[in-house]
Each structure stands twice: as C-alpha cells, then as structure tokens.
Amino acid sequence: MAAFTSKDVARLAGVSQSTVSYVMTGKRQISERTRQRVLAAMEQLTYEPHAGARALAGRRTQVVGLVVPFDSMSEMTGLLPFIETIASSARASDYEVLLVTADEGSAGLRRLAGRALCDAIIMMDIQEQDERVQVAAALPIPVVLVGMPDDPAGLYCVDLDFDAAARIAVDELVDTGHDEAFVIGYPAAVTDRRLNFAGRFLRSVRRHAEMRGLPLTVLEPVELGRAGAATAVEHLLAHRRPGRTGVVVPYNASIRPLLHALGARAVVPGRDLSLIGISTDHQADESEPPYTNISEEPRDVSRRAMKTLFWLLDPGPGVGHPPVDLVAPRLTRRGTVMPAPTSAMRSS
Amino acid sequence: MAAFTSKDVARLAGVSQSTVSYVMTGKRQISERTRQRVLAAMEQLTYEPHAGARALAGRRTQVVGLVVPFDSMSEMTGLLPFIETIASSARASDYEVLLVTADEGSAGLRRLAGRALCDAIIMMDIQEQDERVQVAAALPIPVVLVGMPDDPAGLYCVDLDFDAAARIAVDELVDTGHDEAFVIGYPAAVTDRRLNFAGRFLRSVRRHAEMRGLPLTVLEPVELGRAGAATAVEHLLAHRRPGRTGVVVPYNASIRPLLHALGARAVVPGRDLSLIGISTDHQADESEPPYTNISEEPRDVSRRAMKTLFWLLDPGPGVGHPPVDLVAPRLTRRGTVMPAPTSAMRSS
DNA sequence: ACTAGTTGTTGAAGCGCTTCGACGATACGC
DNA sequence: GCGTATCGTCGAAGCGCTTCAACAACTAGT
Numbered sequence: 146m147a148a149f150t151s152k153d154v155a156r157l158a159g160v161s162q163s164t165v166s167y168v169m170t171g172k173r174q175i176s177e178r179t180r181q182r183v184l185a186a187m188e189q190l191t192y193e194p195h196a197g198a199r200a201l202a203g204r205r206t207q208v209v210g211l212v213v214p215f216d217s218m219s220e221m222t223g224l225l226p227f228i229e230t231i232a233s234s235a236r237a238s239d240y241e242v243l244l245v246t247a248d249e250g251s252a253g254l255r256r257l258a259g260r261a262l263c264d265a266i267i268m269m270d271i272q273e274q275d276e277r278v279q280v281a282a283a284l285p286i287p288v289v290l291v292g293m294p295d296d297p298a299g300l301y302c303v304d305l306d307f308d309a310a311a312r313i314a315v316d317e318l319v320d321t322g323h324d325e326a327f328v329i330g331y332p333a334a335v336t337d338r339r340l341n342f343a344g345r346f347l348r349s350v351r352r353h354a355e356m357r358g359l360p361l362t363v364l365e366p367v368e369l370g371r372a373g374a375a376t377a378v379e380h381l382l383a384h385r386r387p388g389r390t391g392v393v394v395p396y397n398a399s400i401r402p403l404l405h406a407l408g409a410r411a412v413v414p415g416r417d418l419s420l421i422g423i424s425t426d427h428q429a430d431e432s433e434p435p436y437t438n439i440s441e442e443p444r445d446v447s448r449r450a451m452k453t454l455f456w457l458l459d460p461g462p463g464v465g466h467p468p469v470d471l472v473a474p475r476l477t478r479r480g481t482v483m484p485a486p487t488s489a490m491r492s493s
Numbered sequence: 494m495a496a497f498t499s500k501d502v503a504r505l506a507g508v509s510q511s512t513v514s515y516v517m518t519g520k521r522q523i524s525e526r527t528r529q530r531v532l533a534a535m536e537q538l539t540y541e542p543h544a545g546a547r548a549l550a551g552r553r554t555q556v557v558g559l560v561v562p563f564d565s566m567s568e569m570t571g572l573l574p575f576i577e578t579i580a581s582s583a584r585a586s587d588y589e590v591l592l593v594t595a596d597e598g599s600a601g602l603r604r605l606a607g608r609a610l611c612d613a614i615i616m617m618d619i620q621e622q623d624e625r626v627q628v629a630a631a632l633p634i635p636v637v638l639v640g641m642p643d644d645p646a647g648l649y650c651v652d653l654d655f656d657a658a659a660r661i662a663v664d665e666l667v668d669t670g671h672d673e674a675f676v677i678g679y680p681a682a683v684t685d686r687r688l689n690f691a692g693r694f695l696r697s698v699r700r701h702a703e704m705r706g707l708p709l710t711v712l713e714p715v716e717l718g719r720a721g722a723a724t725a726v727e728h729l730l731a732h733r734r735p736g737r738t739g740v741v742v743p744y745n746a747s748i749r750p751l752l753h754a755l756g757a758r759a760v761v762p763g764r765d766l767s768l769i770g771i772s773t774d775h776q777a778d779e780s781e782p783p784y785t786n787i788s789e790e791p792r793d794v795s796r797r798a799m800k801t802l803f804w805l806l807d808p809g810p811g812v813g814h815p816p817v818d819l820v821a822p823r824l825t826r827r828g829t830v831m832p833a834p835t836s837a838m839r840s841s
Numbered sequence: 842a843c844t845a846g847t848t849g850t851t852g853a854a855g856c857g858c859t860t861c862g863a864c865g866a867t868a869c870g871c
Numbered sequence: 872g873c874g875t876a877t878c879g880t881c882g883a884a885g886c887g888c889t890t891c892a893a894c895a896a897c898t899a900g901t
Contacts, residue, residue, distance in 0.1 A: 148607065148633070150887055161851045166889060173890090176849060193607025197554065198887035200545030201856045211592070215577040225572060229563040232594050241610060242592040244559070246580050259496065259541030262589060285496070371781050433719050498857055509881045514859060521860090524879060546857035549886045 149190045158186035169194060170203075200261060208241045209454065210263040212253060212277075214270030215246040223397065223443060224269075226425075227291070230447035231267060238455060240264075251280040258284040265454050267291065271302075273339045287457035289450050292341045297469065301457065303450040306471035307342050310439045311349035313476050314393045314421050317437075319357045321485040323419060324388035326359050327381055329403060330366035331396045332373070346395050346423075360386075367399040374402035378410060389483060390418040397424035397441065404432065414481035426477060435479040445472050497538045506534035517542060518551075548609060556589045557802065558611035560601060560625075562618030563594040571745060571791060572617075574773075575639070578795035579615060586803060588612075599628040606632040613802050615639065619650075621687045635805035637798050640689045645817065649805065651798040654819035655690050658787045659697035661824050662741045662769050665785075667705045669833040671767060672736035674707050675729055677751060678714035679744050680721070694743050694771075708734075715747040722750035726758060737831060738766040745772035745789065752780065762829035774825060783827040793820050 151169075155162040160179060167173040168183040175183075186192075200206040211231055213224060235242045243263055245253040247270050254277060257263050264286060268277065271292030281288040282298035290302045318326050328350055330336070331343040347363060354361035364380060367373045381392065392414075394400045400422040407414060414420035414436065422429060422438045429438035449470055456466050499517075503510040508527060515521040516531040523531075534540070548554040559579055561572060583590045591611055593601040595618050602625060605611050612634060616625065619640030629636040630646035638650045666674050676698055678684070679691040695711060702709035712728060715721045729740065740762075742748045748770040755762060762768035762784065770777060770786045777786035797818055804814050 148609070152887080162888085163852075163890080164850060166887095167850085170889075173850090174848065179849075191603070191607070193604060195549065195887050196608040196610050197545040197548030197858095198856090199889080201543065201549055201858080201886090202888040202890080204856075204889090206545065208591075215573075215580060225563075228576075228592070229594070232563060232592055233596075236594070236597070243556075244576070244580055244590040244592050246577070246584070248581075249584070255539070256541060259539070260544040261496070262544050370779065431718060500857075510858085511860080511882075512880060514857095515880085518859070521880090522878065527879075543857050545888095546886090547859080549888080550857075550859040552859090552886075 149192045153190060154186045154192050158182045205264050208243050208263040209235050210243045210245055210257040210266040212245045212247055212268040226443040227447045230444045231451055234451035251277050254280050258286050265458055267450055267454055271341050273341050273344055289454045291450050294341055301453050301468050303446055303453060303470045305441050306473055307346040308349040310423055310474040311346055312353045313439055315353040315357055315359055317476055318391035319359050321482055322389060323391040325386055326361045326391040328363045329377055329394045329399055330363055332366045332368050369398055371402055374406040378406040392420045394422045400424055415483055419482040436481040437479045438477055440475045497540045501538060502534045502540050506530045553612050556591050556611040557583050558591045558593055558605040558614040560593045560595055560616040574791040575795050578792045579799055582799035599625045602628050606634050613806055615798055615802055619689050621689050621692055637802045639798050642689055649801050649816050651794055651818045653789050654821055655694040656697040658771055658822040659694055660701045661787055663701040663705055663707055665824055666739035667707050669830055670737060671739040673734055674709045674739040676711045677725055677742045677747055678711055680714045680716050717746055719750055722754040726754040740766060740768045742770045748772055763831055767830040784829040785827045786825055788823045
C-alpha cells in the first residue's frame, strides 16, 4: 500500500512525468492514445495525486473552508442542512470541506488563508457588526458570507430575503383583514449575539406594517422551551385587542413551543387568531398542526452561496454576479391564518 | 498581503532557513537567543507556514478526516454535538478537521488516505456489516470508529456501552418491582441501515430481561413523528397485562413523540406506567415532563475517540490503549419510573 | 523544396517546507 | 595542551507535483 507517485504512473505508461501531470490537469493537449495509456496506468496503480504537493506546486488546494457557529451552546439545529448542502456541493466540484468553528474568530480565517489550507471560505453566523468581516475582506482568497452584516465590506453575501419575508407576512395579514399583529421576538441567544437577520427582520416588519397601517407589537423574546412560550402566549392573550389578531413567529425554534402553549390554552390558530411562522416547509408541514409558513430554506441558501463561491474561484466569461444575493421567500398557506371575511362583511 | 515564507523569516532573523524550521518543529536544539529572534521575526511578518509544503516535506498534514452520515434524510440531529466536540478536540491539538460525508463510502476513505489529505480518520455511523471497515483497516493511516461493527477488523472502536445500558434499564425496572417491560423498537431509518447500536441494544436487553425473569416485548418501531408514536402507544396499552409496566425507549428521537402520545391519552409516566429513555441528560432534563434516562453523551464518546486517535498518532511510552472503548452509561432518575412498592406490599 | 506553423511530448526548474550530514565553536577530561 | 564530546547552526537534498521553455515530428503554405 506504499503510495504511488505520478512518476510511477509515468514509468508504467511509458511517458514522462510531466505528461502525466498534463493528463490530470488538462492544461495542454495530449493525444487520445497517450491519455488512455496514462489513465490506464493510474487505474492499475489506484493512483491518487498527493494533495500537499499539488497545493504547493499549483497554488490551489481544492478545499473550501467552512466557518460554522459551534460556539453557542444553543441547539443550533438547522445548522446541519447548511453543512450538508455545502459539503455535497463541494464534493460535486471535487472540493473538500475543512471545518472551522466560529469561536476561533478572525484567527481561524487568518490561519485558513495564511497556511494556504483552502482556496476560498464560506462563513456563516454573521453578526451585525462582525469584526471578522473586515479581516475576511482583506484576505487574498474569496470569502462568501451566509448572512448580511451591516457593512459587507465588498464581500459577497447570500441569505434569505428577510425584508421580503416581512413584507409577505404583513401583506398576508392585511389582505385577510387583520386588525392587529404581534411579532414574537427572537430569543436572547440570538439577540445577544446580534445576529444579523434578527434586526433585519424586525426593522422590515415594523416598516411594512406601518406602510400598510397594521398596528404591530413586538413581544418579548420567547426563550426556547415551554416556559418562555407560555409567558409569551399569556402576554399576547392579555394584550390583544378585540378583533382579528395575527401572530408572526420569525424564529423557527420558537414556533413549536408556541403552538404547544396555544394548544394548552385551547386557542386554535386559524380560528381564534392567525399564525405565520418562518421556517422550512418541511418543518411547517410536519408540525402538529401544520402552520402557514414563509419558507426559509437552508439548502437553497447554501447552494446559492456555493455557486457564488465557485464563480469567484473561476469567474468565467459571464456578466458577473450580484454581490448580495437574497433568496426570495415563499408563503405556503396551511390553515393557521384565518381567511378573509366575506366581501359582504369586508365593506364595513 | 503576499504570503511570507520561512526564507523571509530567516532573512529577517539573520539565520538560515533550516534554523527557522527547527524552531517551528523543535526537532533540534536551538539556543534561546536565536529562538527568540526567529519567533520575533515570525510575529513581525505574521508568518504562517504553508500547509501543503509541510505535508509534502514532513509527511504529516495536521488534519483529521471526519466521516459523518449526512446521506440519510433522517433528522440526524444529535450529530452536531459529535462534530462540535471532535472539531474542538482537534483544534486543541492544532489539528484541522476535514469533513467527508458517509455517502461517499469507501471511496472517500481511499481519497483521504491516497491523497494524503489527513493523518488519521474518525468514522461515524458504523453499520453492523460495514464494507468500509475492511477498507479502513487496510489504510496506511489510523482509523477510529465511533460505533461497533460486528467485525472491527482490528480497528479501535469507541461507543456507548449499550449492553450496560440494557442491563441498567432492566435492573432498574426489576428492582422497582415491575412485572413486564416493553421496548420501543428503533425506527426503520435506523434498522434499514443496520446501524450497529440497534442490534446490540436489543440483543442485550432481551438477554438481561431473561436473566432477571422480566417478561419483555419489543414493539414495532416508532416512526418519527406523531402518528408512529400514537400507534405504538395504542399497541402498548392494548397489550399490557395488568400490573406494573415499564417502557424502555432506546432511540432518543422517539422519546418526545412518545411522551406526547402518552400525554394525549392521559397516561402519566411514573404513575400509570414507567418510562426510561436513552438520551443525553440535557434532553431528558429539558423534556416536558423530564424523564428518567440512561445517559448517552455524544461529547464523552467523541472526546474518547479523539483521545484514542491522538494516541494512535503518537503512542507515547504508556502501556497502551484498549482497542474497544465503551463509555459507561449512567441512570438518572427523574420520576418517570414508579417507585418500588412499600416493603409490606413487596413481600407478596 | 524550404520556411512557418501546429501538435504532442519532454526535461528541468521551482513551490516552501523537513531533515540529514557536516562543520565551527565551545566545554571537558587528563 | 590535545583529543573528544556536546551544542548550535547551516547547506543542500529531497518531498511530488505544476508549468515553462524547448524540441521533435508532422502538416501547410508558397
């Protein structure tokens, strides 16, 4: 099992070592006959090129660095689909994935680039003011952000379009004749870290509600778990005005406990009030009961991020790429929003 | 930002390049004065050694390959703590982590070793009969399994001691005077893939129940989700004999829906029957209600696996290491097991 | 027929490290 | 004082690739 080198392949194929290299990289024309001989020799020896040597000589590693937020003790479920999609996109283009945890901060970024560990970086868990963004922008390799800091510093960003999500939620509630809306705040784990999407969504939802004349209250954050949800529901029920009330739950992990708390008080979403969650379609569908949701699809976002990253690595002749790529969310009705009153009633 | 090389450091420090190398690796004695000069130069240039060059010349990469089961569409939550712990253990020893998805099968393993992408591999999601185990055993680099195949082929394995877990569960039920036990089977997603732990647990629990004379029935698998749990509970209630019934739920994702289904039928664990789950302490504690559990701690298992891996990379002078390292589980009572009848009643 | 391309292949020069053997300098034993 | 260790440093030879310049063998153009 002593590893073979390209020299061994060359000898077996009866060509020079550089020819073997050209067969692998395709950077020079090689006659079909020779190519086949070389490929056969590789096959026979189960040859694999030495990654380090490649990186050294060719100055590219075929590795993408993935910076993920493992530091927070929070469940951070929902992270897995991101990682998985990124991993498989990478493999599809013959790239490996190197995992770096976010708690390393900028040091991790510098290490990745400085040691030539990867050709590009994809960074998640972006905060509004993120020191790493400046560092990343100064690196000699491309960096794609999943999320949007206040100042992207020229970096490419991919994320869900939270402004559109907010607009869709408000529109849906207004169009179905709601008189008032509540937004369940993000849990402290999110707001403490000033994760970018929380602020973006809350600002947008306030703006759109105002534009459409929908009275809107942002409730205290729901701490993950039963107790927090119960408190929020009590508060909600105590403060709602008579009329048609809509509730928007922007943080997916809050949705389940909230539904549970409503259920415990025999409040039925879609009958007694309306509820819209932001979550994956899968989660919304599997929930008991299923709820009307605005899609937040980690897989789409990751895929787009990887596309951007590969484009940066090899721009090609195309027209370019938008620096900020916001994935459009989609509303799917699953019955937790009360339908609009009949037209007779409506014209009040 | 043009990357510096050790030659630049050498020039700045007024020493030869090889001296710089010896300062980094510590493989030769260097006078303290020179060492400090070199370190200062490195600092000044923010020098980082080129990983590829290191791998090429030094034949070690300071990378561990991590093979994780992303292929299954199953939630595979619970995976994150493994990954996180492995990532931080690795970093603590100045190793990077390269992520490989299990759906690549043995090809991924061969690539990792063949291309010299890493110094060692840690592989999760082991099946009873796993073709990858043979391949892994033949690799020129150490491989540690998280899980136990039927035939470890000489590889080091780390996992929860499912046999002990089964014994603890049976003992607890017998010692508290139960007349009968049910085990909720693993969902199809697990059994279809013949994951190693399912068979190990079921065999053990049957054996220990027989040894202690506890009538035991293994129920149909609970499919993840409400419906599956409801079916299992109905079946359970229909078939239980009069007397003290214990239920063991070995798959952590099945516990929550099961508790929910029991609640929906107003069956209270700890009063109407007993329930023991295998899950992390955290999950057991946060659950509503909390349940008596046998600990399954991914972080412990991962940590031990990494310890084994580092030992394999650098055996040191110690006495050695057990090839199969089973982490002992621990029972924590949280009130879902009915206490033993009073001694007066007991002596029937 | 003779130059001017074109095509396919090669030798050799690195890429930035590790590591071996060598060597000058200092310390020791007698 | 002279050989003999010991210590600290250096030069140079790779590690296994990529890539450049060069060249042999053809094909075309005039």
